[in-house]
Amino acid sequence: ETGVTQTPRHLVMGMTNKKSLKCEQHLGHNAMYWYKQSAKKPLELMFVYSLEERVENNSVPSRFSPECPNSSHLFLHLHTLQPEDSALYLCASSQDKLAGSTDTQYFGPGTRLTVL
Amino acid sequence: AQKVTQAQTEISVVEKEDVTLDCVYETRDTTYYLFWYKQPPSGELVFLIRRNSFDEQNEISGRYSWNFQKSTSSFNFTITASQVVDSAVYFCALSEARSGGSNYKLTFGKGTLLTVNP
Numbered sequence: 001e002t003g004v005t006q007t008p009r010h011l012v013m014g015m016t017n018k019k020s021l022k023c024e025q026h027l028g029h030n031a032m033y034w035y036k037q038s039a040k041k042p043l044e045l046m047f048v049y050s051l052e053e054r055v056e057n058n059s060v061p062s063r064f065s066p067e068c069p070n071s072s073h074l075f076l077h078l079h080t081l082q083p084e085d086s087a088l089y090l091c092a093s094s095q096d097k098l099a100g101s102t103d104t105q106y107f108g109p110g111t112r113l114t115v116l
Numbered sequence: 117a118q119k120v121t122q123a124q125t126e127i128s129v130v131e132k133e134d135v136t137l138d139c140v141y142e143t144r145d146t147t148y149y150l151f152w153y154k155q156p157p158s159g160e161l162v163f164l165i166r167r168n169s170f171d172e173q174n175e176i177s178g179r180y181s182w183n184f185q186k187s188t189s190s191f192n193f194t195i196t197a198s199q200v201v202d203s204a205v206y207f208c209a210l211s212e213a214r215s216g217g218s219n220y221k222l223t224f225g226k227g228t229l230l231t232v233n234p
Contacts, residue, residue: 042223042224042227043222104163106163109158110160
Protein backbone atom coordinates (compact mmCIF):
# COMPACT_ATOMS: atom_id res chain seq x y z
CA GLU A 1 0.00 0.00 0.00
CA THR A 2 1.23 3.47 -0.78
CA GLY A 3 0.10 6.96 0.15
CA VAL A 4 -2.95 7.43 2.31
CA THR A 5 -5.64 4.75 2.48
CA GLN A 6 -9.11 4.96 3.94
CA THR A 7 -11.65 2.30 4.81
CA PRO A 8 -14.45 1.79 4.21
CA ARG A 9 -14.86 3.68 0.95
CA HIS A 10 -18.63 3.78 1.36
CA LEU A 11 -20.72 3.60 4.52
CA VAL A 12 -24.46 3.77 5.09
CA MET A 13 -25.63 3.99 8.67
CA GLY A 14 -28.72 4.75 10.66
CA MET A 15 -28.86 7.57 13.18
CA THR A 16 -28.56 5.18 16.10
CA ASN A 17 -25.59 3.21 14.79
CA LYS A 18 -21.99 3.40 15.91
CA LYS A 19 -19.32 3.07 13.26
CA SER A 20 -15.69 3.99 12.74
CA LEU A 21 -13.73 5.33 9.80
CA LYS A 22 -10.12 4.29 9.44
CA CYS A 23 -7.20 6.08 7.86
CA GLU A 24 -3.67 4.81 7.39
CA GLN A 25 -0.72 6.67 5.94
CA HIS A 26 2.33 4.96 4.46
CA LEU A 27 4.38 8.11 3.91
CA GLY A 28 6.26 8.29 7.21
CA HIS A 29 4.44 11.49 8.14
CA ASN A 30 3.81 12.65 11.70
CA ALA A 31 0.65 14.73 11.30
CA MET A 32 -2.81 13.56 10.28
CA TYR A 33 -6.08 15.34 9.55
CA TRP A 34 -9.80 14.74 9.15
CA TYR A 35 -11.77 16.89 6.70
CA LYS A 36 -15.46 16.94 5.85
CA GLN A 37 -16.56 17.68 2.30
CA SER A 38 -20.26 18.41 1.86
CA ALA A 39 -21.95 19.22 -1.41
CA LYS A 40 -21.59 22.86 -2.44
CA LYS A 41 -19.34 23.70 0.52
CA PRO A 42 -15.58 24.20 0.85
CA LEU A 43 -13.62 21.49 2.60
CA GLU A 44 -13.92 21.84 6.36
CA LEU A 45 -11.03 20.90 8.63
CA MET A 46 -12.34 18.85 11.55
CA PHE A 47 -9.35 17.58 13.52
CA VAL A 48 -5.56 17.72 13.41
CA TYR A 49 -3.15 15.38 15.13
CA SER A 50 0.56 16.03 15.33
CA LEU A 51 2.85 13.44 16.91
CA GLU A 52 -0.31 11.62 18.03
CA GLU A 53 -1.59 14.61 19.99
CA ARG A 54 -4.71 16.48 18.96
CA VAL A 55 -3.70 20.03 18.13
CA GLU A 56 -6.89 21.31 16.57
CA ASN A 57 -10.59 20.63 17.00
CA ASN A 58 -12.68 22.94 14.89
CA SER A 59 -15.86 23.06 16.95
CA VAL A 60 -16.88 19.63 15.78
CA PRO A 61 -19.94 18.08 17.49
CA SER A 62 -19.15 15.42 20.06
CA ARG A 63 -20.88 12.76 17.98
CA PHE A 64 -17.59 12.73 16.05
CA SER A 65 -14.72 11.33 18.13
CA PRO A 66 -11.20 11.06 16.68
CA GLU A 67 -8.50 8.69 17.81
CA CYS A 68 -4.85 8.58 16.81
CA PRO A 69 -3.14 5.54 18.34
CA ASN A 70 0.12 6.11 16.45
CA SER A 71 1.49 8.37 13.74
CA SER A 72 0.35 6.03 10.95
CA HIS A 73 -3.27 5.50 11.96
CA LEU A 74 -6.22 7.78 12.49
CA PHE A 75 -9.79 6.85 13.31
CA LEU A 76 -13.03 8.78 13.36
CA HIS A 77 -15.63 7.19 15.63
CA LEU A 78 -19.21 8.03 14.75
CA HIS A 79 -22.30 7.74 16.93
CA THR A 80 -25.86 9.06 16.77
CA LEU A 81 -25.19 10.97 13.59
CA GLN A 82 -27.69 13.18 11.80
CA PRO A 83 -28.66 13.09 8.12
CA GLU A 84 -26.82 16.41 7.61
CA ASP A 85 -23.59 14.59 8.54
CA SER A 86 -23.77 12.76 5.22
CA ALA A 87 -20.65 13.81 3.33
CA LEU A 88 -17.28 12.69 2.01
CA TYR A 89 -14.81 12.37 4.88
CA LEU A 90 -11.23 12.85 3.81
CA CYS A 91 -8.11 11.98 5.71
CA ALA A 92 -4.77 13.65 5.01
CA SER A 93 -1.23 13.47 6.32
CA SER A 94 1.84 15.68 6.25
CA GLN A 95 5.32 15.89 7.66
CA ASP A 96 5.33 18.39 10.51
CA LYS A 97 8.37 20.60 10.08
CA LEU A 98 9.81 23.62 11.83
CA ALA A 99 7.87 26.74 12.57
CA GLY A 100 7.98 29.24 9.74
CA SER A 101 7.10 26.63 7.20
CA THR A 102 4.03 24.76 6.14
CA ASP A 103 3.53 21.23 5.04
CA THR A 104 1.97 19.75 1.95
CA GLN A 105 -0.97 17.61 2.88
CA TYR A 106 -1.56 14.37 1.01
CA PHE A 107 -5.09 13.05 0.94
CA GLY A 108 -6.72 9.66 0.94
CA PRO A 109 -9.61 8.65 -1.33
CA GLY A 110 -12.24 9.44 1.28
CA THR A 111 -15.18 7.62 2.84
CA ARG A 112 -18.58 8.46 1.39
CA LEU A 113 -20.92 8.46 4.39
CA THR A 114 -24.69 8.39 4.14
CA VAL A 115 -26.76 8.77 7.29
CA LEU A 116 -30.35 7.62 6.97
CA ALA B 117 -8.46 36.06 7.78
CA GLN B 118 -7.54 33.95 4.80
CA LYS B 119 -9.85 33.56 1.86
CA VAL B 120 -9.63 31.78 -1.49
CA THR B 121 -12.01 32.58 -4.31
CA GLN B 122 -12.52 30.40 -7.35
CA ALA B 123 -15.09 32.36 -9.26
CA GLN B 124 -15.61 29.73 -11.96
CA THR B 125 -17.98 27.12 -10.61
CA GLU B 126 -18.03 25.01 -13.76
CA ILE B 127 -16.12 25.06 -17.03
CA SER B 128 -16.80 22.88 -20.04
CA VAL B 129 -14.35 22.58 -22.94
CA VAL B 130 -13.76 20.34 -25.89
CA GLU B 131 -10.71 18.11 -25.93
CA LYS B 132 -7.48 19.82 -27.06
CA GLU B 133 -8.66 23.25 -25.99
CA ASP B 134 -6.58 25.22 -23.52
CA VAL B 135 -8.33 26.15 -20.29
CA THR B 136 -7.41 28.45 -17.40
CA LEU B 137 -8.77 28.04 -13.90
CA ASP B 138 -8.72 31.21 -11.82
CA CYS B 139 -7.77 31.53 -8.19
CA VAL B 140 -7.71 34.75 -6.17
CA TYR B 141 -6.61 34.77 -2.55
CA GLU B 142 -6.60 37.09 0.45
CA THR B 143 -4.16 37.01 3.33
CA ARG B 144 -2.56 39.50 5.70
CA ASP B 145 0.68 37.53 5.94
CA THR B 146 3.75 38.16 3.85
CA THR B 147 4.76 34.52 4.04
CA TYR B 148 2.23 32.03 2.77
CA TYR B 149 1.86 29.00 0.53
CA LEU B 150 -0.49 28.31 -2.34
CA PHE B 151 -1.60 24.91 -3.56
CA TRP B 152 -3.61 23.31 -6.33
CA TYR B 153 -5.32 19.96 -5.89
CA LYS B 154 -7.26 17.83 -8.37
CA GLN B 155 -10.27 15.77 -7.27
CA PRO B 156 -11.36 13.23 -9.90
CA PRO B 157 -14.72 11.44 -9.56
CA SER B 158 -13.05 8.79 -7.37
CA GLY B 159 -12.87 11.40 -4.62
CA GLU B 160 -9.19 11.51 -3.74
CA LEU B 161 -7.59 14.94 -3.62
CA VAL B 162 -4.42 14.75 -5.70
CA PHE B 163 -1.69 17.25 -4.92
CA LEU B 164 -0.52 19.15 -8.02
CA ILE B 165 1.68 22.03 -6.89
CA ARG B 166 2.81 24.14 -3.96
CA ARG B 167 4.29 27.65 -4.22
CA ASN B 168 5.60 29.93 -1.51
CA SER B 169 4.94 33.64 -1.54
CA PHE B 170 8.57 34.52 -2.29
CA ASP B 171 8.74 32.55 -5.49
CA GLU B 172 6.82 34.25 -8.28
CA GLN B 173 8.36 32.25 -11.08
CA ASN B 174 5.81 30.59 -13.27
CA GLU B 175 5.92 26.84 -13.30
CA ILE B 176 5.32 24.39 -16.11
CA SER B 177 4.86 20.67 -15.71
CA GLY B 178 3.94 18.94 -18.93
CA ARG B 179 0.57 20.28 -20.04
CA TYR B 180 0.07 22.09 -16.72
CA SER B 181 1.29 25.59 -15.98
CA TRP B 182 0.76 28.01 -13.13
CA ASN B 183 0.87 31.79 -13.13
CA PHE B 184 1.50 33.36 -9.74
CA GLN B 185 0.99 37.13 -9.58
CA LYS B 186 1.33 38.75 -6.16
CA SER B 187 0.28 42.12 -7.54
CA THR B 188 -3.18 40.77 -8.25
CA SER B 189 -3.18 38.05 -5.53
CA SER B 190 -3.83 35.42 -8.14
CA PHE B 191 -2.53 31.92 -8.72
CA ASN B 192 -4.07 30.72 -11.97
CA PHE B 193 -3.78 27.24 -13.43
CA THR B 194 -3.71 26.52 -17.16
CA ILE B 195 -4.13 23.16 -18.83
CA THR B 196 -2.86 23.10 -22.39
CA ALA B 197 -4.41 20.74 -24.94
CA SER B 198 -6.93 19.42 -22.44
CA GLN B 199 -7.84 15.74 -22.34
CA VAL B 200 -10.89 13.87 -21.12
CA VAL B 201 -8.84 12.55 -18.18
CA ASP B 202 -8.43 16.13 -16.98
CA SER B 203 -12.13 16.18 -16.06
CA ALA B 204 -12.25 16.76 -12.30
CA VAL B 205 -12.87 19.34 -9.64
CA TYR B 206 -9.83 21.52 -9.10
CA PHE B 207 -9.20 23.23 -5.77
CA CYS B 208 -6.94 26.13 -4.99
CA ALA B 209 -5.79 26.41 -1.35
CA LEU B 210 -3.84 28.80 0.85
CA SER B 211 -1.81 28.22 3.98
CA GLU B 212 0.02 30.71 6.11
CA ALA B 213 3.47 29.76 7.38
CA ARG B 214 3.64 28.85 11.02
CA SER B 215 5.45 31.17 13.37
CA GLY B 216 5.91 29.74 16.81
CA GLY B 217 2.54 28.12 17.23
CA SER B 218 1.10 25.52 14.95
CA ASN B 219 -0.83 26.53 11.90
CA TYR B 220 -2.05 23.60 9.89
CA LYS B 221 -4.97 25.38 8.38
CA LEU B 222 -5.41 24.99 4.64
CA THR B 223 -8.08 27.33 3.37
CA PHE B 224 -9.70 25.89 0.26
CA GLY B 225 -11.67 27.58 -2.46
CA LYS B 226 -15.00 26.07 -3.43
CA GLY B 227 -13.48 24.37 -6.44
CA THR B 228 -14.00 24.50 -10.20
CA LEU B 229 -15.60 21.57 -11.96
CA LEU B 230 -13.83 21.07 -15.27
CA THR B 231 -15.49 18.88 -17.87
CA VAL B 232 -13.50 18.00 -20.96
CA ASN B 233 -15.69 16.61 -23.72
CA PRO B 234 -14.35 14.36 -26.47
